[in-house]
Amino acid sequence: MQIVNIHNAKTNLSRLVDRAAKGESFIIAKAGKPLVKVVPIDQPASSQARRVGFMAGQFSVPDDFDRMGGEEIEQLFGVNT
Template sequence: MQTVNIHNAKTNLSRLIDRAAKGEPFIIAKAGKPLVKVVPLDSPSVQARRVGFMTGQLSVPDDFDRMGSDDIDQLFGAIP
């Protein structure tokens, strides 16, 4: 496994990342002392959200914006 110093890593970061992504991990060292290991990710940790994936599977009642309004009015004193 290749070890590179911080200056070299900054200078060649794109090339090093490309190599790591292809399965060649490397270590970044400072003054010859290993600090971090750069390895490729197996899979994305966050999956992209799919907009509209439940289209047609749900229905919203016509009175949705008024649902529970009587109870709310009674709780806050609008209805005696």
């Protein structure tokens, strides 16, 4: 595992963060003494990732969905049709 001094870490923070995000851990040291270990945040496995359409077929939307409650809304706002 690579050890980076704190001055170098400040200078190259962007590059180091990119490397850590790709899975490469490293240690930041001050005066040769290790201070912190930088590791990537665990990402969910592809099977755990959220996906579009995961509830497909589990419910249905009524045909009059866009008109539901229309009369009540008109009464609340004083609209006469």
